[in-house]
Amino acid sequence: MKKFKVSINDEEYEVGVQELPDEPAVARETARRAVAPIQPAAGGTPLFARETGGQVTSPLPGIVTSIMVEAGMTVHKGDALVIIEAMKMENVITSTVDGTVKEIRVAKGESVNAQEILLVIG
Numbered sequence: 001m002k003k004f005k006v007s008i009n010d011e012e013y014e015v016g017v018q019e020l021p022d023e024p025a026v027a028r029e030t031a032r033r034a035v036a037p038i039q040p041a042a043g044g045t046p047l048f049a050r051e052t053g054g055q056v057t058s059p060l061p062g063i064v065t066s067i068m069v070e071a072g073m074t075v076h077k078g079d080a081l082v083i084i085e086a087m088k089m090e091n092v093i094t095s096t097v098d099g100t101v102k103e104i105r106v107a108k109g110e111s112v113n114a115q116e117i118l119l120v121i122g
Contacts, residue, residue: 009114054102054122058093058112062086067108073101075121082106082118097121 001016062084069081075095082093099121106118 054097054099054120055117056081056093056095056119056121057115058082058084058118059114060084060086060091061113062091062111064106064108064110064112064118065090067104067106069101069104069119071101071104075099075101084112093118095121 001018003014003016006013006015063086064082065085066083067081068083069075069079075081076098077095079095080092081095081101084091084093101119102122103120104118105120106112106116112118
């Protein structure tokens with residue numbers, strides 16, 4: 001097994017990669033269990049923003065295409081907050097907490113970086 005260090009969003013991870021023989025892969029039937037499907041939010045793939053101390057940060061870099069809330073609005077966990085387009089896909093950023101939107105720090109059409117503060121919920 002070969003070991004590699006990988007850096008993702010400024011965090012280092014050590015991973016092991018196992019070398020496989022040059023034989024063709026064979027599919028096997030395995031036991032299946034029922035799993036409830038995830039229902040994506042309208043307009044894109046749901047993503048949960050990281051919330052720290054009321055600050056909602058972007059989980060990925062992209063362009064803000066829509067802001068679904070206004071300052072003063074009450075939001076609940078799972079509510080859509082912002083839509084960010086990244087690599088031609090719309091990503092719906094949802095709330096991780098219940099609260100009131102105190103401040104919006106981005107505007108429609110603005111480019112954002114990963115971990116950039118989008119809004120504040122209090």
